[in-house]
Amino acid sequence: MINFAIVGCGHIANKHAEAISNAEGANLIAVCDTIPEKMEPFVEKYNVEPYTDLKELLTREDLDVINICTPSGHHTGIAVQAANAKKHIVVEKPIALTLEDADTIISACKENNVKLSVVHPNRFRPVMMELKKIMDDDKLGKLSHANATVRWNRNQEYYDQAPWRGTKALDGGVLMNQAIHNLDLLLWVMGDAEEVFSMSATRLRDIEAEDVSTGVVRFKNGALGVIEAATTIYPKNLEETLSVFGETGSIKIGGRTANFIEHLNIEDINDESSNDIIEGVKADPFGKPGHQWIIEDMAKAIVEDREPVVSGEDGRKALSLVLALYESAETNTPVKIN
Structure with missing residues (x-):
């Protein structure tokens, strides 16, 4: 124990x-x-x-x-x-x-x-594990682009719960706090990012950091990505989506918290098998809670003396992407990611 x-x-x-x-x-x-x-x-x-x-x-x-x-x-x-x-x-x-x-x-x-593990629990959603399996098997062929969208609501009461919320020194905005999970997923399935260009704003919330952000990213494999993140959606969370498009397939994951396959069309997977994947996810869309996956993985990593599945380096990559988007928005120029 x-x-x-x-x-x-x-x-x-x-x-x-x-x-x-x-x-x-x-x-x-x-x-x-x-x-x-x-x-x-x-x-x-x-x-x-x-x-x-x-x-x-x-x-x-x-x-x-x-x-x-x-x-x-x-x-x-x-x-x-x-x-x-x-x-x-x-x-x-x-x-x-x-x-x-x-x-x-x-x-x-x-x-x-x-051992060090960073809490990016969305990787363990049943739908995301299906997506990773498809990507690891190279079912989409040469990748064209991907899209990550977070259209959520965090009202002023949310930020007023504690004085550190929405501050640049202790919290950050929608990219650092909410959408960093989606950026982690993008990197997980698309590979490392190479360059970004971004615009952000603080439109509706009385906070230091951004409440809406848009950006584009070029991955090292040449594929492109589009990022949209906001906590300004009225009156409640609307959707969270992750879409990936390639030469031989396309997939869109959606729902209020990206738990379902909304589109799946892959050359090597027939309609019946595609439907089985979609319905399999739908039968148990939430699965074991992501935080429980993280805890159990850490316990096993200690016993087996191995690295945790979500490592410190993984957490650093997601952070690096957020900070590059911030720098681009501040300087109004493309930013290379080291």
């Missing part, structure tokens, strides 16, 4: 606690927050030990993994302390808000020989 502790007891910590409690081979033993009241529901529900001092928590010899659920701008300091204490790390997306901080986290984990 691998023992986990959660640092930061805000909204997302609930998903982590539930995932750990349901995960095979995982056990939640502690929570940590500077505000004791935030820990009370976790202590009552999961019978865990509360800590207001991170250093004290990290001295526990029976603790294996730290789940970092604090605002994004605080990830780095906590991760470095945890790595130096020889604790493995599961960190919420984004891994950090700068590449320098991401590299600091990755280096600290490598130097201390601890």
Whole structure:
């Protein structure tokens, strides 16, 4: 049994606690927050030990993994302390808000020989695993382009829940907070990005960062991509889509949270088989929760002494793409991705 502790007891910590409690081979033993009241529901529900001092928590010899659920701008300091204490790390997306901080986290984990996983749970949706299988089998042939769309609503009340929401120093905007999952998926199925051009704006929400963004990307394989992300959709979430087009096939994944195959036409897959894939996804569109996949994978990675499926480098790539889009929007020029 691998023992986990959660640092930061805000909204997302609930998903982590539930995932750990349901995960095979995982056990939640502690929570940590500077505000004791935030820990009370976790202590009552999961019978865990509360800590207001991170250093004290990290001295526990029976603790294996730290789940970092604090605002994004605080990830780095906590991760470095945890790595130096020889604790493995599961960190919420984004891994950090700068590449320098991401590299600091990755280096600290490598130097201390601890494992690092970034929470990009959308990869584990049944529909996304079907898409990855199609892409890995090269069923679409030479790729033409892809499209990622996030048309969601996050009203002013959402941003007013906490003073750090929507700030550039601790949170970021729609690209960094919501659409980074979709950018991770784009990179996962299309390969590394090479160049971007983007425009963004803060149109409807009273925040520092952007609430709407559009951009184009050129992948290293020559294919193009289109990105649209917004939290300005009235009055509620409309759709999240991921489409991929190639020489011998096309596929569109959609729904309010991209859980269904809306179009599938591939040269090597007949209509009956295509329908079986579509209906198979429809029968269980949500599957095992993505956070539970991440937790179980970390537990297995420790036991098997391997890298987690979603690594620190994966988290860095998604962050790098977001930051390139930000730089392009600020400078009004194309930006190469290193």
